[in-house]
Amino acid sequence: MKRLSSLKELAGLRQSIATVRDTKKQVVNICGGTGCIALGANDVIKAFNEEIAARGLQDKVDVRVSGCPGFCERGSILTIEPQNIFYQRVRRKDVAELVQATLIDGKTVERLLYPDLTTGKKVIREAEVPFYTKQKRVLLAHSSRIDPQSIEDYLYFGGYAALSKALSAMKPEHIIDEMKASGLRGRGGGGFPTGRKWETTRHAHGDIKYVICNCDEGDPGAFMDRSLMEGNPHSVLEGMIIGAYAIGAHEGYIYVRNEYPLAVKNARIAIEQAEEYGLLGDNILGSGFNFHVKISRGGGAFVCGESTALMASLEGEVGEPRAKYVHTSEKGLWDRPSNLNNVETWANVPQIINNGAKWFAGIGTAGSKGTKIFSLVGKVRNTGLVEVPMGITLREIIFDIGGGIPGNKKFKAVQTGGPSGGFIPENLLDLQVDFDELTRVGSMMGSGAMIVMDESNCMVDMAKYFVTFLMGELCGKCLPCREGMKQLHYLLTRVTGGLGTIEDIALIESLCSTMWDTSLCGLGYSAPNPVMTSLKYFREEWDAHIDEKRCPAKVCKPLITYNIMANCPNCGLCVKACPVQAITPRGKKEPVVLDQVKCTRCGSCFDVCRLDAVLVK
Amino acid sequence: MVKLTIDGRQTEAKEGAMVLDAARALNIYIPTLCAHESVSAYGACRLCTVDITTRSGRNRMVTSCLYPVEEGLAVKTTTEKIAAHRRMLIQLLLARCPESPELKAMAKKLGADDTPFPKEDPAKNHNCILCALCTRACDEVVGQSAISFVNRGVAREMAIPFYNDSDACIACGSCFYICPTNAIQMTDKNGKRRFVMPHNTMEFELAQCAQCGRYHLPKRQIAWMAKKSGQPLEFFARCISCREEVRL
Numbered sequence A: 001m002k003r004l005s006s007l008k009e010l011a012g013l014r015q016s017i018a019t020v021r022d023t024k025k026q027v028v029n030i031c032g033g034t035g036c037i038a039l040g041a042n043d044v045i046k047a048f049n050e051e052i053a054a055r056g057l058q059d060k061v062d063v064r065v066s067g068c069p070g071f072c073e074r075g076s077i078l079t080i081e082p083q084n085i086f087y088q089r090v091r092r093k094d095v096a097e098l099v100q101a102t103l104i105d106g107k108t109v110e111r112l113l114y115p116d117l118t119t120g121k122k123v124i125r126e127a128e129v130p131f132y133t134k135q136k137r138v139l140l141a142h143s144s145r146i147d148p149q150s151i152e153d154y155l156y157f158g159g160y161a162a163l164s165k166a167l168s169a170m171k172p173e174h175i176i177d178e179m180k181a182s183g184l185r186g187r188g189g190g191g192f193p194t195g196r197k198w199e200t201t202r203h204a205h206g207d208i209k210y211v212i213c214n215c216d217e218g219d220p221g222a223f224m225d226r227s228l229m230e231g232n233p234h235s236v237l238e239g240m241i242i243g244a245y246a247i248g249a250h251e252g253y254i255y256v257r258n259e260y261p262l263a264v265k266n267a268r269i270a271i272e273q274a275e276e277y278g279l280l281g282d283n284i285l286g287s288g289f290n291f292h293v294k295i296s297r298g299g300g301a302f303v304c305g306e307s308t309a310l311m312a313s314l315e316g317e318v319g320e321p322r323a324k325y326v327h328t329s330e331k332g333l334w335d336r337p338s339n340l341n342n343v344e345t346w347a348n349v350p351q352i353i354n355n356g357a358k359w360f361a362g363i364g365t366a367g368s369k370g371t372k373i374f375s376l377v378g379k380v381r382n383t384g385l386v387e388v389p390m391g392i393t394l395r396e397i398i399f400d401i402g403g404g405i406p407g408n409k410k411f412k413a414v415q416t417g418g419p420s421g422g423f424i425p426e427n428l429l430d431l432q433v434d435f436d437e438l439t440r441v442g443s444m445m446g447s448g449a450m451i452v453m454d455e456s457n458c459m460v461d462m463a464k465y466f467v468t469f470l471m472g473e474l475c476g477k478c479l480p481c482r483e484g485m486k487q488l489h490y491l492l493t494r495v496t497g498g499l500g501t502i503e504d505i506a507l508i509e510s511l512c513s514t515m516w517d518t519s520l521c522g523l524g525y526s527a528p529n530p531v532m533t534s535l536k537y538f539r540e541e542w543d544a545h546i547d548e549k550r551c552p553a554k555v556c557k558p559l560i561t562y563n564i565m566a567n568c569p570n571c572g573l574c575v576k577a578c579p580v581q582a583i584t585p586r587g588k589k590e591p592v593v594l595d596q597v598k599c600t601r602c603g604s605c606f607d608v609c610r611l612d613a614v615l616v617k
Numbered sequence B: 001m002v003k004l005t006i007d008g009r010q011t012e013a014k015e016g017a018m019v020l021d022a023a024r025a026l027n028i029y030i031p032t033l034c035a036h037e038s039v040s041a042y043g044a045c046r047l048c049t050v051d052i053t054t055r056s057g058r059n060r061m062v063t064s065c066l067y068p069v070e071e072g073l074a075v076k077t078t079t080e081k082i083a084a085h086r087r088m089l090i091q092l093l094l095a096r097c098p099e100s101p102e103l104k105a106m107a108k109k110l111g112a113d114d115t116p117f118p119k120e121d122p123a124k125n126h127n128c129i130l131c132a133l134c135t136r137a138c139d140e141v142v143g144q145s146a147i148s149f150v151n152r153g154v155a156r157e158m159a160i161p162f163y164n165d166s167d168a169c170i171a172c173g174s175c176f177y178i179c180p181t182n183a184i185q186m187t188d189k190n191g192k193r194r195f196v197m198p199h200n201t202m203e204f205e206l207a208q209c210a211q212c213g214r215y216h217l218p219k220r221q222i223a224w225m226a227k228k229s230g231q232p233l234e235f236f237a238r239c240i241s242c243r244e245e246v247r248l
């Protein structure tokens, strides 16, 4: 690898990569993201390599490991080029057949194609899978083509062109103007205008300034940042270099959640490769601009994603937030001006520089521009990462892209924005998703987690679930959050346990109001959201728990009973399944007897019964 | 100097001063539990929350112990809403430390008789409200950091490392003096200084004055003072009264 010392040399390198690349070869692009790895992608990759070697096809076929295109639920997924065939749920045992049928005979293997959920018709091309058709993939556009561990791949697909443009044709002020004009708002949750943040940091006093990338992503069910960092780390890095140049920073940090080993690894490789090519380090591309990036692994708490806690953690202190009355862009890491942005925010930067602010501002709504990646999880048929233009409706995301609710169940709510986001009910499904609309209905954009709930979810229980999560993740520094969450949990447990009263609800409301107004950081003041939206939109469920001691969704254990019906033929399955021996047989063909005192309401009998002879009341 | 109004009164404060200081200079009462002039502001108790309107018209609630004064700021130290929040906060604390006389007195002052929340066993938190005054005093004033917080979230506790390693403690008692709820006890008896902390006890030897024979200072504190001041150890062999006598 040769260090590039001018823009011309970069252009030359790009050209030579293109000429070396053998476009006549067939390519098997296998997703190497964490989701697919969990489903056996490493075995599939190995099997392809072995099979191709065994058949002597090395000169005809390339096996490439790509980033995550987002359809993790269907892993292991792969595409074969140039035929452009999309295979899903591929296992090791399928590889020999794929090599023979597709790579050698040029046929498709029907059974590994994606079946359209409504028509059952097999879909051949990735772009025709309904999960992808309504998406607008800008940031994820190349993720199923690029090998995240190869800078040459990134360069081949136009990578670092934005950096060359910024360094050669744009002054720092000009870049900041462009960012401001684009309307990009931070993707980490707060939605603060990125250009304005850069400008403040640029103008802040101090010789040493930092740019930081927030890849802490601790929200349950969220994995957009992981996926970007694993799948296309150079796009994030390129954004950071451009940002540092605009801001006047020469040092940067990527703060990555320690539980993301592949993201840490790929970010590290990206930094090393960029340094070797002179795209990072001293005198970048001969421009005289210096910028160094280090990786710091996270402290292991959700709250470490909060800007001041993150900086404390980076300094080696305990990851606890502090008051932000003086902004971190003025006094952040080691009290120096520091610009923190989310992974996805950084990844948007090269796109804006390449395509222009006008192009970016042309996507989205009046107050929220561009695309947003959501991780769509929970009770939807297609779970995964979806990149959509701002302003798309919740209905389109959940029903068109997500394929609706599985098992013929009814949609109940969607939680956006992570554990402290609000629950949005069915009558708001046509809400246009953007920063302001989500806040207006009591939820938030957050980092983009989207958890779908159906009629089998109890909304009081869901509120309790998130309060329990946050109770374990908060730092404990400020009183309203620490003690408040403890009491909120206590009060919610009363309601789900059938002990709740109308006074409890009044107390929950005033407690939430105090937490909202007086907590030290965003964790404490957004934590009431799930509880308050549950109360606002699903009050009848609370009333059922309180007035009738009934859980309509049949979730809250103290409020339900399992009952054996008359059609039970004494097959014995439930007797064996019951972990506390609460079920005894009475004799041949006679329904078994369930001891309500012994029963722990685990639901095992209900799950094993094949005749619907167990009724939950 | 910065000009601002607090509860309608015009006042001036030094640049960088906090709203809490400016209010106190006017003899306006703002309840606090985690602020102290000897240590940096921290913002744990949130009782000092006030209502501010900036010159540009932005209105919000902030903690006065951490919010620096600014030109044209209009502060209301209490509103109905803030009074309700303070009552809620003190009620949360009363549930945590139900027997603390200091908290009960403050609750009364803030208009709360009792707490609507279940009271924890007093033996669980030993009146510690986690205000971090002791840890900040030990760190910022003494420079020893012998005590700190352990565990995260609702399990947070003030403790010494591993609950038993008191090597860094010089037994000076700064934590005892600064604690707003008497959660730390200190007694000198039979040549020993004994600390009863919320989650551990520690004992240290006291030194005897070479002249009057009185037990005066913990031996460790003497070593610390000698090191910090550069005076020889012998200088501290006699208690301060005996030393003063000589000087007279």
Ligand SMILES: Cc1cc2nc3c(=O)[nH]c(=O)nc-3n(C[C@H](O)[C@H](O)[C@H](O)COP(=O)(O)O)c2cc1C
Binding pocket: A185, A186, A187, A188, A189, A190, A191, A192, A194, A214, A215, A216, A217, A218, A219, A302, A303, A304, A305, A306, A307, A308, A340, A341, A342, A343, A345, A447, A521, A522, A523
């Ligand atoms: C409790 C809490 C957790 C957060 N976690 C994250 C996170 O995991 N990733 C992230 O980018 N921002 C997170 N944030 C938001 C950050 O504080 C900060 O606003 C963001 O990183 C700024 O980048 P942006 O302007 O690009 O959005 C969190 C905030 C809070 C209050």
Ligand code: FES
Binding pocket: B031, B032, B033, B034, B035, B042, B043, B044, B045, B046, B047, B048, B049, B063, B064, B065, B066
């Ligand atoms: S005195 Fe301000 S938060 Fe405690």
